Amino acid sequence: MSRSAEPLMSLSGIRKVFGSNTVLKGIDLDLYGGECLGLVGDNAAGKSTLSKVMSGAYIPDGGEIRLGGEVVHIAGPGEARRHRIEMVYQDLSLCDTIDVAGNLFLGRELSRGGVLRKTEMLQKGRQMLDALDIRIPDMRAKVAMLSGGQRQSIAIARAASFAPRVLLLDEPTSALAVAEVEAVLALINRVKAQGVAVVLVTHRLQDLFRVCDRIAFMYEGNKVAERRMEDTNLDEIVKLIVGGNRQEAAALDRMGAGS
Ligand SMILES: Nc1ncnc2c1ncn2[C@@H]1O[C@H](COP(=O)(O)OP(=O)(O)OP(=O)(O)O)[C@@H](O)[C@H]1O
Numbered sequence: 001m002s003r004s005a006e007p008l009m010s011l012s013g014i015r016k017v018f019g020s021n022t023v024l025k026g027i028d029l030d031l032y033g034g035e036c037l038g039l040v041g042d043n044a045a046g047k048s049t050l051s052k053v054m055s056g057a058y059i060p061d062g063g064e065i066r067l068g069g070e071v072v073h074i075a076g077p078g079e080a081r082r083h084r085i086e087m088v089y090q091d092l093s094l095c096d097t098i099d100v101a102g103n104l105f106l107g108r109e110l111s112r113g114g115v116l117r118k119t120e121m122l123q124k125g126r127q128m129l130d131a132l133d134i135r136i137p138d139m140r141a142k143v144a145m146l147s148g149g150q151r152q153s154i155a156i157a158r159a160a161s162f163a164p165r166v167l168l169l170d171e172p173t174s175a176l177a178v179a180e181v182e183a184v185l186a187l188i189n190r191v192k193a194q195g196v197a198v199v200l201v202t203h204r205l206q207d208l209f210r211v212c213d214r215i216a217f218m219y220e221g222n223k224v225a226e227r228r229m230e231d232t233n234l235d236e237i238v239k240l241i242v243g244g245n246r247q248e249a250a251a252l253d254r255m256g257a258g259s
Contacts, residue, residue, distance in 0.1 A: 002034060003032040003033060003034045003035040003213065004032045004033035004035075004197075006032075006068075006069070007030035007031055007032055007066075008031055008033045008067065008165045008166060008197045009030070009031040009054070009065065009066070009067055009085070009165075009166050009197060010029070010030050010031075010065070010066040011027055011028060011029040011030075011050075011053075011054070011063065011064070011065055012028050012063055012066075013026045013028065013062060013063035013064065014026065014027040014028075014029075014050070014053055014060050014063035014064075014065070015027075015060060015061045015062035015063055016046075016049050016050075016053060016058060016060055016061055017061045022221060023221050024050055024060070024221050025220075025221040026062070026063065027046075027050055027063070027218075027222070027223050028223065029050075029216055029223060031166055031197040032197055033165065033195045033196065033197050034192060034193070034195045034196070035192065035197060035198070036188060036189075036192050036198040036199075036200055036212045036214075037197070037198070037199050037200070037212065037213070037214050037215070037216060038200050038202060038207075038208040038212035038214070038215040038216070039199055039200065039201045039202075039215075039216050039218065040201075040202065040208070040215055040216070040217055040218070040241055041217055041219055042219070042242065045219055045220060045221070046218050046220075046221045047201045047218050048170060048201065050218070051087060051168045051170055051199065051201055052087075054074075054080075054085060054087075054166065054168055054199070055077060055080050055085055055086075055087035055168050056074040056076050056077045056078070056079055056080030057076075057077055057087070059074075059075065067083055067085075067165075081162060083165075084163060084164045084165045084166070085164060085165070085166040085168070086162055086164040086166070086167050086168070087159070087167075087168040087169075087170070088152075088155045088156055088167070088168070088169050088170065088172065089170050090170050090171050090174070092151055092152065092154075092155040093155065094143050094151060094154060094155055095143065096142065096143050096144035097142060097144065098142065098143065099139065099140045099141060100125060100129075100136055100139045100143060100146075101118070101121045101122045101126075101139045101140070102121070103143050103154055103158065104121075104124075104125040104128055104129075104154065104157060104158050104161065105121050105124075105125065109121065122139045122140070125139055126139055128157050128161050129154075129157055131160075132153075132157055132160060132187055132190050132191065133186075133187075133190060134153045134154075134157055134187065136150055136153070136154070147177075147180060148175050148176050148177070148180060149176050149177070149179070149180025149181070149183050149184055150180075152172050152173075152176065152180075152184050153183065153184060156169070156172070156184070156187055156188075156191065160191055160194075160196070164196055165195075165196060166196070166198075167191060167196050167197070167198050167199070168198075168199045168201070169188065169198065169199065169200050169201065170201045171201055171202055171203070172184055172188070172200070172202075173185065173202065173204055173207055174202070174203065174204065181204075181207070185207060185211050188200065188211045189210075189211055192211070198211075200212060205234060205237055205238070205241075208229070208237065209229065212229055213228065214226060214227065214228050214229065215227050215229065215237065217237075217240045217241060219240075219241075224240065225240050227240075
Protein backbone atom coordinates (compact mmCIF):
# COMPACT_ATOMS: atom_id res chain seq x y z
CA MET A 1 0.00 0.00 0.00
CA SER A 2 1.33 3.44 -0.86
CA ARG A 3 1.18 6.19 1.71
CA SER A 4 -1.83 8.49 2.03
CA ALA A 5 -1.76 11.59 -0.15
CA GLU A 6 -2.24 13.93 2.81
CA PRO A 7 -0.72 13.58 6.28
CA LEU A 8 -3.02 11.95 8.83
CA MET A 9 -1.26 13.83 11.60
CA SER A 10 0.86 16.98 11.41
CA LEU A 11 2.89 18.55 14.15
CA SER A 12 4.16 22.07 13.84
CA GLY A 13 6.38 23.94 16.25
CA ILE A 14 5.81 21.46 19.10
CA ARG A 15 7.55 22.55 22.29
CA LYS A 16 7.78 20.83 25.63
CA VAL A 17 9.46 22.27 28.69
CA PHE A 18 10.23 20.49 31.97
CA GLY A 19 11.33 23.12 34.49
CA SER A 20 14.36 24.83 32.97
CA ASN A 21 14.86 22.05 30.41
CA THR A 22 13.36 22.67 26.97
CA VAL A 23 13.07 19.10 25.79
CA LEU A 24 11.25 19.72 22.50
CA LYS A 25 12.32 22.91 20.74
CA GLY A 26 9.76 23.34 17.99
CA ILE A 27 9.21 20.04 16.19
CA ASP A 28 7.55 19.83 12.78
CA LEU A 29 6.56 16.35 11.66
CA ASP A 30 4.04 14.82 9.26
CA LEU A 31 2.72 11.28 9.58
CA TYR A 32 1.14 9.54 6.62
CA GLY A 33 -1.21 6.57 6.52
CA GLY A 34 0.37 3.35 5.27
CA GLU A 35 3.82 4.60 6.20
CA CYS A 36 6.17 3.71 9.04
CA LEU A 37 8.27 6.57 10.36
CA GLY A 38 11.36 5.68 12.38
CA LEU A 39 12.02 8.15 15.19
CA VAL A 40 15.67 7.94 16.16
CA GLY A 41 18.21 9.89 18.15
CA ASP A 42 20.67 9.52 20.94
CA ASN A 43 19.62 9.09 24.57
CA ALA A 44 17.61 12.05 25.87
CA ALA A 45 17.13 13.49 22.36
CA GLY A 46 13.39 13.80 23.04
CA LYS A 47 11.94 10.79 21.19
CA SER A 48 9.81 9.47 24.04
CA THR A 49 8.66 12.95 24.98
CA LEU A 50 7.55 13.61 21.40
CA SER A 51 5.73 10.25 21.28
CA LYS A 52 4.00 11.08 24.54
CA VAL A 53 2.88 14.43 23.18
CA MET A 54 1.38 12.61 20.20
CA SER A 55 -0.30 10.03 22.44
CA GLY A 56 -1.79 12.62 24.79
CA ALA A 57 0.34 11.58 27.77
CA TYR A 58 2.03 15.02 27.74
CA ILE A 59 0.40 18.31 26.85
CA PRO A 60 2.74 20.40 24.68
CA ASP A 61 3.74 23.90 25.83
CA GLY A 62 3.57 25.25 22.31
CA GLY A 63 2.85 24.36 18.74
CA GLU A 64 -0.04 22.80 16.92
CA ILE A 65 -1.29 19.29 16.19
CA ARG A 66 -3.54 18.65 13.22
CA LEU A 67 -5.45 15.47 12.53
CA GLY A 68 -6.86 15.14 9.05
CA GLY A 69 -6.16 18.86 8.63
CA GLU A 70 -8.11 19.92 11.74
CA VAL A 71 -6.32 21.49 14.71
CA VAL A 72 -6.88 19.34 17.80
CA HIS A 73 -6.00 19.66 21.47
CA ILE A 74 -5.22 16.24 22.83
CA ALA A 75 -5.87 16.61 26.53
CA GLY A 76 -5.02 13.05 27.59
CA PRO A 77 -4.63 9.44 26.45
CA GLY A 78 -8.41 8.90 26.49
CA GLU A 79 -8.86 11.77 24.09
CA ALA A 80 -6.02 10.46 21.94
CA ARG A 81 -7.89 7.16 21.69
CA ARG A 82 -11.05 8.98 20.64
CA HIS A 83 -8.93 10.56 17.90
CA ARG A 84 -7.73 7.03 17.04
CA ILE A 85 -4.16 7.49 18.24
CA GLU A 86 -2.73 4.50 20.10
CA MET A 87 0.61 4.03 21.80
CA VAL A 88 2.25 0.81 22.94
CA TYR A 89 4.68 1.62 25.73
CA GLN A 90 7.80 -0.37 26.51
CA ASP A 91 6.20 -1.88 29.61
CA LEU A 92 3.31 -3.01 27.33
CA SER A 93 0.70 -2.29 30.03
CA LEU A 94 -0.42 -5.92 30.04
CA CYS A 95 -1.78 -7.71 33.09
CA ASP A 96 0.40 -10.77 33.74
CA THR A 97 -2.08 -12.62 35.87
CA ILE A 98 -4.89 -12.79 33.34
CA ASP A 99 -5.11 -14.63 30.07
CA VAL A 100 -4.58 -13.58 26.45
CA ALA A 101 -8.25 -12.86 25.75
CA GLY A 102 -8.56 -10.92 29.01
CA ASN A 103 -5.62 -8.74 28.04
CA LEU A 104 -6.98 -8.04 24.58
CA PHE A 105 -10.18 -6.76 26.22
CA LEU A 106 -8.51 -5.14 29.23
CA GLY A 107 -10.66 -2.26 30.44
CA ARG A 108 -13.46 -3.01 27.97
CA GLU A 109 -14.38 -6.54 29.01
CA LEU A 110 -17.48 -8.00 27.38
CA SER A 111 -20.12 -8.61 30.02
CA ARG A 112 -23.85 -8.86 30.49
CA GLY A 113 -25.57 -8.23 33.80
CA GLY A 114 -22.18 -8.03 35.49
CA VAL A 115 -21.17 -11.47 34.18
CA LEU A 116 -18.13 -11.77 31.90
CA ARG A 117 -18.94 -13.14 28.45
CA LYS A 118 -15.82 -15.22 28.40
CA THR A 119 -16.69 -17.43 25.42
CA GLU A 120 -17.35 -14.37 23.29
CA MET A 121 -14.10 -12.75 24.46
CA LEU A 122 -12.19 -15.90 23.53
CA GLN A 123 -13.79 -15.99 20.07
CA LYS A 124 -13.40 -12.29 19.34
CA GLY A 125 -9.90 -12.29 20.79
CA ARG A 126 -8.96 -15.10 18.45
CA GLN A 127 -10.36 -13.09 15.52
CA MET A 128 -8.26 -10.09 16.57
CA LEU A 129 -5.10 -12.18 16.52
CA ASP A 130 -6.05 -13.96 13.26
CA ALA A 131 -6.64 -10.62 11.54
CA LEU A 132 -2.96 -9.82 12.11
CA ASP A 133 -1.74 -13.37 11.58
CA ILE A 134 -0.52 -13.60 15.17
CA ARG A 135 -0.06 -17.21 16.28
CA ILE A 136 -0.72 -17.78 19.95
CA PRO A 137 -2.12 -21.29 20.44
CA ASP A 138 -3.82 -20.89 23.79
CA MET A 139 -6.10 -17.91 24.36
CA ARG A 140 -6.45 -19.00 27.99
CA ALA A 141 -2.72 -18.87 28.71
CA LYS A 142 -1.73 -16.36 31.36
CA VAL A 143 0.27 -13.60 29.72
CA ALA A 144 3.08 -14.09 32.28
CA MET A 145 3.73 -17.50 30.68
CA LEU A 146 4.27 -16.11 27.17
CA SER A 147 7.46 -15.05 25.44
CA GLY A 148 8.48 -11.41 25.07
CA GLY A 149 7.55 -11.49 21.38
CA GLN A 150 4.12 -12.94 22.05
CA ARG A 151 3.51 -10.33 24.72
CA GLN A 152 4.57 -7.55 22.38
CA SER A 153 2.26 -8.97 19.68
CA ILE A 154 -0.67 -9.02 22.09
CA ALA A 155 -0.03 -5.39 23.06
CA ILE A 156 0.10 -4.39 19.38
CA ALA A 157 -3.03 -6.43 18.53
CA ARG A 158 -4.86 -4.76 21.40
CA ALA A 159 -3.83 -1.30 20.14
CA ALA A 160 -4.72 -2.25 16.56
CA SER A 161 -8.18 -3.38 17.64
CA PHE A 162 -9.07 0.25 18.37
CA ALA A 163 -8.70 0.86 14.60
CA PRO A 164 -6.03 3.53 15.07
CA ARG A 165 -5.00 5.92 12.35
CA VAL A 166 -1.75 6.52 14.24
CA LEU A 167 0.09 3.78 16.14
CA LEU A 168 3.14 4.74 18.21
CA LEU A 169 5.52 1.95 19.19
CA ASP A 170 8.23 2.62 21.79
CA GLU A 171 11.17 0.23 21.38
CA PRO A 172 9.00 -2.79 20.50
CA THR A 173 11.93 -5.08 19.70
CA SER A 174 14.56 -3.97 22.19
CA ALA A 175 14.09 -6.89 24.58
CA LEU A 176 13.39 -9.66 22.06
CA ALA A 177 15.28 -12.67 20.74
CA VAL A 178 16.10 -12.74 17.02
CA ALA A 179 13.16 -14.88 15.84
CA GLU A 180 10.79 -12.81 17.92
CA VAL A 181 12.12 -9.59 16.42
CA GLU A 182 11.27 -10.99 12.98
CA ALA A 183 7.71 -11.78 14.05
CA VAL A 184 7.15 -8.33 15.53
CA LEU A 185 8.61 -6.55 12.48
CA ALA A 186 6.35 -8.62 10.22
CA LEU A 187 3.43 -7.60 12.42
CA ILE A 188 4.36 -3.93 12.12
CA ASN A 189 4.39 -4.30 8.34
CA ARG A 190 0.92 -5.87 8.42
CA VAL A 191 -0.45 -3.03 10.55
CA LYS A 192 1.13 -0.50 8.19
CA ALA A 193 -0.45 -2.29 5.21
CA GLN A 194 -3.86 -1.60 6.76
CA GLY A 195 -3.25 2.12 6.19
CA VAL A 196 -2.14 3.02 9.72
CA ALA A 197 0.53 5.69 10.24
CA VAL A 198 3.08 3.83 12.35
CA VAL A 199 5.79 5.56 14.39
CA LEU A 200 8.65 3.36 15.51
CA VAL A 201 10.92 4.68 18.26
CA THR A 202 14.01 2.51 18.21
CA HIS A 203 17.72 2.25 18.84
CA ARG A 204 17.90 -0.90 16.67
CA LEU A 205 19.03 0.56 13.36
CA GLN A 206 18.70 -2.70 11.46
CA ASP A 207 14.95 -2.65 12.18
CA LEU A 208 14.60 0.65 10.34
CA PHE A 209 15.45 -0.99 7.04
CA ARG A 210 12.88 -3.73 7.59
CA VAL A 211 9.78 -1.66 8.29
CA CYS A 212 10.38 2.07 7.86
CA ASP A 213 9.75 4.26 4.85
CA ARG A 214 11.19 7.38 6.40
CA ILE A 215 13.33 8.36 9.38
CA ALA A 216 13.19 11.50 11.49
CA PHE A 217 16.35 12.28 13.46
CA MET A 218 16.13 13.98 16.84
CA TYR A 219 19.07 15.74 18.41
CA GLU A 220 18.89 17.65 21.68
CA GLY A 221 15.21 18.47 21.27
CA ASN A 222 15.31 19.41 17.60
CA LYS A 223 14.38 17.39 14.55
CA VAL A 224 17.62 17.82 12.67
CA ALA A 225 17.02 15.69 9.60
CA GLU A 226 14.58 13.49 7.76
CA ARG A 227 15.48 10.86 5.22
CA ARG A 228 13.54 8.47 3.05
CA MET A 229 14.98 4.99 3.48
CA GLU A 230 15.95 4.72 -0.17
CA ASP A 231 18.01 7.92 0.12
CA THR A 232 20.16 6.92 3.08
CA ASN A 233 22.40 4.20 4.45
CA LEU A 234 23.60 2.90 7.79
CA ASP A 235 26.69 5.12 7.83
CA GLU A 236 24.72 8.28 7.38
CA ILE A 237 22.10 7.18 9.90
CA VAL A 238 24.76 6.58 12.54
CA LYS A 239 26.36 9.95 11.83
CA LEU A 240 23.06 11.79 12.08
CA ILE A 241 22.24 10.08 15.36
CA VAL A 242 25.59 10.42 17.04
CA GLY A 243 26.53 13.87 15.83
CA GLY A 244 23.09 15.17 15.10
CA ASN A 245 23.36 17.52 12.23
CA ARG A 246 25.27 19.90 14.42
CA GLN A 247 25.27 22.84 12.06
CA GLU A 248 21.58 22.49 11.40
CA ALA A 249 20.81 22.09 15.13
CA ALA A 250 22.89 25.17 15.94
CA ALA A 251 21.11 27.12 13.21
CA LEU A 252 17.72 26.07 14.57
CA ASP A 253 18.78 27.18 18.05
CA ARG A 254 20.02 30.53 16.70
CA MET A 255 16.70 31.04 14.94
CA GLY A 256 15.00 30.80 18.34
CA ALA A 257 13.54 27.32 17.93
CA GLY A 258 15.71 26.28 20.83
CA SER A 259 14.47 28.83 23.31
N1 LIG B 1 8.59 13.85 33.03
C1 LIG B 1 9.76 14.46 32.88
N2 LIG B 1 10.18 15.40 33.73
C2 LIG B 1 11.37 16.05 33.57
N3 LIG B 1 12.22 15.79 32.56
C3 LIG B 1 11.85 14.85 31.68
C4 LIG B 1 10.62 14.13 31.78
N4 LIG B 1 10.53 13.26 30.73
C5 LIG B 1 11.66 13.42 30.02
N5 LIG B 1 12.45 14.36 30.58
C6 LIG B 1 13.75 14.81 30.06
O1 LIG B 1 13.59 15.10 28.70
C7 LIG B 1 14.75 14.77 27.97
C8 LIG B 1 14.37 13.88 26.81
O2 LIG B 1 13.93 12.63 27.31
P1 LIG B 1 13.26 11.54 26.38
O3 LIG B 1 12.91 10.39 27.28
O4 LIG B 1 12.18 12.14 25.58
O5 LIG B 1 14.47 11.15 25.44
P2 LIG B 1 14.62 9.91 24.47
O6 LIG B 1 15.14 10.45 23.19
O7 LIG B 1 13.37 9.13 24.42
O8 LIG B 1 15.78 9.10 25.19
P3 LIG B 1 16.03 7.52 25.37
O9 LIG B 1 16.42 7.00 24.03
O10 LIG B 1 17.16 7.50 26.35
O11 LIG B 1 14.77 6.92 25.91
C9 LIG B 1 15.71 14.13 28.97
O12 LIG B 1 16.64 15.12 29.37
C10 LIG B 1 14.81 13.74 30.11
O13 LIG B 1 15.51 13.77 31.33
